[in-house]
Amino acid sequence: MTSRQRDEHPDGIDRPLDPQPGHSSRGRLERVLRRGEFAVTTELNPPDSADPEDVYNRAKVFDGWVDAINAVDASGANCHMSSVGICALLTRMGYAPIMQIACRDKNRIAIQGDVLGGAAMGVANMLCLTGDGVQAGDQPGAKPVFDLDCMSLLETIRIMRDNGKFLSGRKLTTPPQVFLGAAINPFAPPFDFRPYRLGKKIAAGAQFVQSQYCFDVPMFRNYMQRVRDLGYTEQCFILCGVGPLASAKTAKWIRSNVPGIHIPDAIIKRLEGAQDQKKEGKQLAIDIINEVKEIPGVSGIHVMAYRQEEYVAEIVDESGVLKGRRPWKREMRSDDQLVADRLDHILHDDIVETQSDLVKTAH
Template identity: 65%
Template sequence: MRAGMQTAVVEPAPAAIASSPALVSDSPLEALLRAGTFAITAELNPPDSADPKDVYAAARPLLPVADSLNATDASGANCHMSSIGICALLTRAGHSTIYQISCRDRNRIAIQGDVLGAAAMGVKNMLCLTGDGVGVGDQPGAKPVFDFDSLSLLRTIRQMRDEGTFLSGRKLTTPPRLFLGAAENPCVPPHDWRPHRLAKKIAAGADFIQTNYIFDIPLFEKFMSRVRDEGLDKKVYILAGVGPLASGRAARWMRKNVPGIHIPDDVIARVEGAADQAAEGKRLCVELIQEIRAIAGVSGVHVMAYRREHEVADIVERSGILKERKILA
């Protein structure tokens, strides 16, 4: 029985082999990554508004440099305009979006329906997330759902895409063509098991990964070296998360209050010690992008500049990535 178990684990997915075409989706982001371009995605700050103009305004500073925009799904368990609404507006305006799905607020019935709805409205990328606990948000009394977790969600959407059925077995007349993403947080415990969990996400169906903030380059390098040893960087596109720190105080606040954020003390000290803390935070972000660019196996960066979206274009420009892309093209 044990021998049987071992093979069960390493056996490749029959579905995946049967249906591994060059492109799994119609996503320009997928085409870009497959072509070997160092990709740039950026997180959009969702408005607390019912006006579509506010969505366009939030997207405007990011559009010149980002290959795709992430629309967060009530991140930090705070209520904002829905990810699906933002994606619908932006895809219709011709922009590439990444629809974030958190397992915290909706059950399997709602989520599978939304996957179809979003795909019908033109969404081509989806990021499957567990979601932060409700307690950290603006409505801590809410009922946490967590019917799926990020992995069972990935596997379910892959089933919809590749086999054309709901999890119930009911057939889809037109399956969605999607580029599937998952998150990874290489810098929080249990560090030893993070590469294994990444492998598990690939097995569940992840085509690309966007990581949480990377402020600890040595720790991330250690993670990536294990990822390369396992050959995982050949199976999934990894986009490393970065962002500018507004000030030392803001960094401390984030580290204390936002789940899953690891910022080393010396990084905070560097920002705190500068005369112009915001400028130093920005400079740090540029350097982080350059250092990440040099790490083998990383396919891009994901810029999360909460309330500093106006800085993103300048940060990306200064990092030299765009120049390099122009030369290579």
């Protein structure tokens, strides 16, 4: 049986996978990680649109190259299509979304409802975030909530899943089956505290984590050494955040304006010395992947390519991290093909069949 057959329900791509012993979800990402395969995730830049095709077109560029797609929840405190809405569209087409949940905009009542709604739609992965402050976005007058933070959010969903209860103690009829994630930043001070903060997130319920962009491999290597010493790589899957830089100018702007992203001078000098800085930025991401994939305890990469999504497939392919493995790829379903054939026949064929003939053909 191929990995594709194992990672797709025989009754339809929009159906959850069969439960597996020791798995908390029925999703594809958890299966890949627990099989010991090097996982690849990415982010879908949310549209400022109500058109579902804007989501589908953005997802298509990742098709067959990633194991899961983050549905971003108003990152940077800027409003876009909601992560719940994006997840609804992605699950409908068979993709494996990671539903980001930020605590900035909703209280615990709304969040618990979204957890149930997401799980009911087939969302198997949820990433818990505190969220950026409203002052970071384009509507700084918005009222922040922060009823929970990332730690208490992890605990909340873990209680819902494992104990079958709301925070109020009221019982759930059907608990959500979800794989819980969180974000980490090994590159922000205080550096010595960062491994212990990961431990707190694991204790709260994190089963996988995605890191902030890594542009300083030695710093990340030191972080991973400490994490291994503490035994955390045996308790949690760690995905290193990577991504292309469009230019030296972009790198300087990010370093000065985006908190928590560390870009060494050597990276900027490399970009400045390149004839084609965008191409060099892509190669830089590939080079970083080739280094971090050899670090013990790293279970995968999280590729963030904001407004450079077309490079994700090239980066994954040229880095060789999949080692010949092909993640799930959406293919046209048989019922889709039948409808397409019938439509083509109606539009281009002079022969008119009866309804009974069409029924016979369908069966």
